[in-house]
Amino acid sequence: MSVNCTTAFIAIVAATVLRFLLVHLNKKLERGEPVKGAVSVGEAVPGEAARKGTSLPRIASLSQNISRVLDGSSPTKDASSPPTASPLLPAFSEASQDVTFQESDELSAYNVTVVGALGVNTENKCSWRISELGLVLTMDVRPPFIHRRSFDMRRFRDFLRVVDDFLNIEAAHSGGSTKELPSGWRRTYRWGGFVMSIDLWERVLRARVVGGVHYYVHPQVLGTVCESLLQEIIPVSVIEVIDSIKSLDDILRLLQHFRAIDDVYSDHFGDNLVLQVPVEQQQHHSLVTLLQASQCFNKVLRASPTGYCNLPSGPYFLSKNGIHQAWRLYEDDLDAFIIPTISNSVTAIDDFSPLNSLALNGIYKHVAIPSRSYSTPSKTKPLAGARVSIKDCYHLKGVKTTMMSLAYTQLYGPEDHSADYVQKLISLGAVIVGKTKMTAFASADEPTDMWIDYHCPLNPRGDRYQSPSGSSTGAASSLAGYGWLDYSVGGDTGGSARAPATTNGLFSLRPSFNTTSMKGIQANSPRFDTVGFFSRNISNLYDIVSNTLDLKDSQAFPKKIIYPTDFFPHSDANQQAIVEEFVSVLENFLGVKRTDFNLEDRWAKCPPPAAQGKPLRVYMEKSAFWPMCYEYFHEFDKFRQDYRAKFGANPYAGPVATFRWGIGETVTEEERAQGWAELDVFRDWFETNVMAANSEFLSDAIMIMPYGLGKPKYRDSPNE
Numbered sequence: 001m002s003v004n005c006t007t008a009f010i011a012i013v014a015a016t017v018l019r020f021l022l023v024h025l026n027k028k029l030e031r032g033e034p035v036k037g038a039v040s041v042g043e044a045v046p047g048e049a050a051r052k053g054t055s056l057p058r059i060a061s062l063s064q065n066i067s068r069v070l071d072g073s074s075p076t077k078d079a080s081s082p083p084t085a086s087p088l089l090p091a092f093s094e095a096s097q098d099v100t101f102q103e104s105d106e107l108s109a110y111n112v113t114v115v116g117a118l119g120v121n122t123e124n125k126c127s128w129r130i131s132e133l134g135l136v137l138t139m140d141v142r143p144p145f146i147h148r149r150s151f152d153m154r155r156f157r158d159f160l161r162v163v164d165d166f167l168n169i170e171a172a173h174s175g176g177s178t179k180e181l182p183s184g185w186r187r188t189y190r191w192g193g194f195v196m197s198i199d200l201w202e203r204v205l206r207a208r209v210v211g212g213v214h215y216y217v218h219p220q221v222l223g224t225v226c227e228s229l230l231q232e233i234i235p236v237s238v239i240e241v242i243d244s245i246k247s248l249d250d251i252l253r254l255l256q257h258f259r260a261i262d263d264v265y266s267d268h269f270g271d272n273l274v275l276q277v278p279v280e281q282q283q284h285h286s287l288v289t290l291l292q293a294s295q296c297f298n299k300v301l302r303a304s305p306t307g308y309c310n311l312p313s314g315p316y317f318l319s320k321n322g323i324h325q326a327w328r329l330y331e332d333d334l335d336a337f338i339i340p341t342i343s344n345s346v347t348a349i350d351d352f353s354p355l356n357s358l359a360l361n362g363i364y365k366h367v368a369i370p371s372r373s374y375s376t377p378s379k380t381k382p383l384a385g386a387r388v389s390i391k392d393c394y395h396l397k398g399v400k401t402t403m404m405s406l407a408y409t410q411l412y413g414p415e416d417h418s419a420d421y422v423q424k425l426i427s428l429g430a431v432i433v434g435k436t437k438m439t440a441f442a443s444a445d446e447p448t449d450m451w452i453d454y455h456c457p458l459n460p461r462g463d464r465y466q467s468p469s470g471s472s473t474g475a476a477s478s479l480a481g482y483g484w485l486d487y488s489v490g491g492d493t494g495g496s497a498r499a500p501a502t503t504n505g506l507f508s509l510r511p512s513f514n515t516t517s518m519k520g521i522q523a524n525s526p527r528f529d530t531v532g533f534f535s536r537n538i539s540n541l542y543d544i545v546s547n548t549l550d551l552k553d554s555q556a557f558p559k560k561i562i563y564p565t566d567f568f569p570h571s572d573a574n575q576q577a578i579v580e581e582f583v584s585v586l587e588n589f590l591g592v593k594r595t596d597f598n599l600e601d602r603w604a605k606c607p608p609p610a611a612q613g614k615p616l617r618v619y620m621e622k623s624a625f626w627p628m629c630y631e632y633f634h635e636f637d638k639f640r641q642d643y644r645a646k647f648g649a650n651p652y653a654g655p656v657a658t659f660r661w662g663i664g665e666t667v668t669e670e671e672r673a674q675g676w677a678e679l680d681v682f683r684d685w686f687e688t689n690v691m692a693a694n695s696e697f698l699s700d701a702i703m704i705m706p707y708g709l710g711k712p713k714y715r716d717s718p719n720e
Contacts, residue, residue: 207329207357208317210235211268214329216357216368220346221322222311224304225274233319235326236272237265238303240313241287248294258314263484264328264371269315272299274323276311314373327368328484331359334464336457336478338392340367340434341399346374349426351398355434367434369484375429382547384429386486391475391532392435393442393491393522394419401522404440406453407651411643419520421531424548425489436474436488441636442496442524443656445470447715452654456715461505467713469499472532476500476508479534487544490532493524494628495707497532502708507541509533515549525631527676528624551698560701561586562691563594567706575710583704594704602689610681622671623678626663630672633664 206217217233237255239245245254251273258265275288291300303311303323317324325346332340340355357366375385395401395415402409422432437457439445447456447467459468460481468477472490477500479488490497492510501508511530523529535541546553563583570576587593603616611619643651653661687693691701 206233206319208233208235211266213266214359214366215264215317216327216329216342216355216366217317217319218325218327218342218346218370220344221324222316222347223323224321225301225318225323226304227301227321229318229321233317234272234299235266235269236274236299236301236316236318236323237269238274238276238311238313238316238323240276240310241278246287248291248296251291252296254313258373262314262372264326264369265315265373269326271297272301272318273297274301274303274316274318276303276313277305312374312376314371325370325374327370329357329366329368330482330484331364332367332478333364334458334460334474334477334481335364335455336436336474336481337365337367337389337434338402338404338437338454338474339399340365341396341432342368343432344398346370352396352432353398367482369433370431375431377429381427381429383425383487383544386430386544387433387484388425388430388487388489389434389436389475389478389485390422390425390432390488391472391490392438394422394435394489395520395522396422396432396435399435401435403442403522404438404454405651405653407643407653408441408639411639411646411651415520417520420517421489421521421548424516428547430487433485436472436478436490438473438475438490438496439470439656440654441657442471442491442493442522443654443660444494445654445656446713446719450655450719452652459504459715461503462712465714465716467503467715467717469503471496472500472534475532476504476506476534479536480504480506487540488534489544490534491521492530492532493528497534498707501534503713507535507538509541509545511545511549511551515551523631523635525628525635527631528628554698555696557590558694558697558700558702559590559592560691561590561592561594562597562701562703564703564705565596565598566600568704570706570710572710575706578710579704579706586702586704590702597690599690603685606685606689608681608685610678619678620682623675623682626667627672627675627679629660629664630667630669631664633661633667636661 206219208215208217215235237258239251239254244250255267255270258269259267273291275291277288288300288302291297301318304321311323315326317326327342340357341352342355343349344351344353355366355368357368358364359366369387370385372385375381377384390396392402392404395418397416397418398414400409400412400414418426426432437454439451440453445451446469457468457474457477458464458481459466459477472492475488475490475497479485490500490508492498497508497510500506510532513530516531518526518529518531521529521531533541533545535544545551561583568576568579570579583594600616603611607613640651643649691699691703694700
């Protein structure tokens with residue numbers, strides 16, 4: 001009894017103080033005076049508070065109802081609340097420590113964790129996420145919600161209903177439903193020791209299963225239908241009614257075309273149609289009546305002529321009366337992706353969010369891919385609709401760069417800018433579907449004993465137990481194993497793209513230096529680093545390279561094949577036989593025979609003066625690897641400093657990174673400069689005596705080089 005009286009007294013005092021503060025706050029807002037720490041609505045201007053819907057009576061009503069909840073009473077219904085039932089509070093389990101929203105007509109199940117509800121968080125901070133809108137509430141978790149390590153679900157439920165009523169009031173004063181509040185909308189309220197921040201996002205996963213296939217319903221509303229629907233999500237086919245669409249047969253042929261070209265589409269999307277009828281024919285178009293009378297479809301609806309229009313024909317989802325893109329969810333059973341991603345907007349792609357979705361077995365991540373019907377390649381967007389994965393070291397706005405290091409992941413938050421090359425891909429129409437795994441700090445780790453912080457992806461070849469190599473490990477395994485992926489972009493310093501290509505059965509290309517901007521890509525060695533490309537065929541490799549690199553296209557093929565006897569014949573007879581077959585095919589294609597060439601002999605006969613008589617191997621002994629290790633070590637100076645400053649310890653690094661950092665730490669700036677100078681001497685000599693750049697051919701010759709061993713390496717083999 002005494003506890004209830006004390007609580008009631010505190011609630012009454014708090015409400016009184018709050019009302020006084022709110023009156024003062026509201027007067028300042030109405031005068032247009034900025035109020036720091038009260039209601040975050042941007043710069044205040046006269047009358048703005050009333051227009052925004054943050055008037056005193058409604059905020060006071062919120063505070064009174066919260067006081068009633070804190071007092072243990074039931075909240076009262078505000079008279080200004082909309083009469084319709086609120087969509088923000090599906091039923092949830094009262095028995096769980098985690099607030100779990102159950103399946104409803106509008107939502108799939110959402111799991112919402114109350115952080116610190118059992119005293120796990122020493123700061124007693126609590127945050128949770130509710131509704132299809134992704135409502136985020138943050139408050140100071142103190143009694144009466146937590147008492148003696150027990151969470152009071154009844155009062156928590158009442159509190160949510162109070163806030164839910166308030167949001168509906170905000171929506172009513174904004175002239176629409178809560179769905180129409182802008183993404184990023186925020187209100188923050190403070191009184192006494194109580195702080196509540198309300199954020200409205202459109203980021204929460206909305207999943208649907210259609211015909212046994214899992215889909216992601218993108219939250220962005222691209223258009224609406226004229227008809228009113230129940231609170232349900234249904235698959236539909238949006239059809240743009242153009243001159244070639246005049247009959248039922250035309251519609252059926254178009255649906256058959258979707259089935260042939262698009263792995264997102266299924267016949268279930270063809271059960272319901274949304275027709276985009278020209279504005280001038282909205283009331284009189286006979287096709288709508290004809291299709292409705294055909295009884296071939298469950299629903300035949302008309303897209304509203306207002307808002308976004310002229311959506312590409314294809315599969316979509318209809319939620320209430322809003323049209324949303326359909327993204328198919330594929331299981332990442334090769335464990336190739338570190339973070340699958342989704343663009344927060346499909347019309348103005350800029351920032352991304354992690355796709356937090358698991359397969360039903362709870363083991364594999366989902367990767368979401370959009371319909372191929374949404375995009376058509378053009379001269380300005382040659383990669384339109386192409387599904388592309390990027391290596392984790394490429395920064396992606398809104399998503400973390402992990403460098404496959406727990407220490408790095410723990411230290412840094414999501415990126416605020418995307419890498420220049422990623423922005424170029426997006427501008428050309430590519431769809432970034434996720435970030436792929438790589439070796440820690442893009443080193444030369446081999447599975448499994450060198451992969452310490454994260455597990456190595458599987459190689460889809462053979463029995464899946466062969467090593468996928470690295471460092472662009474996930475980039476290669478994903479493209480080799482997933483037919484739904486079009487391109488995969490990695491990186492290459494000393495073989496990081498070429499090695500995984502050989503083990504996963506792909507084509508790859510390490511381009512020349514300075515062929516694209518490297519800004520926004522975490523560097524290992526700026527002097528050596530390049531982007532790296534993977535493809536399942538030469539044609540696709542040409543497409544992505546020719547469209548994204550700053551290179552002129554060649555006018556003809558090289559007319560010389562150099563066969564370096566320094567490296568051939570191969571020690572493995574089977575691999576040498578493959579080399580001979582490839583060289584024969586190349587000779588027939590180019591119409592020239594190979595030229596045997598020995599680099600060391602040529603160096604001995606025509607040495608550069610700077611070599612001072614040293615043999616090639618002696619001269620080049622430290623000219624590349626040591627300067628590369630110097631840069632590799634110092635590129636992560638800031639990371640190590642930041643980590644020590646925050647955690648008071650050195651960050652962990654794997655065996656290969658530790659080895660190379662150890663070398664780099666001992667190399668002086670003078671030794672680094674000497675190494676680069678020696679490499680420049682070799683490059684000039686090579687272009688003069690072996691093969692050179694050519695304006696007509698780009699390169700005047702092709703040199704055949706071996707790469708890797710002629711036998712598989714298995715992931716359970718010990719590494720030295």
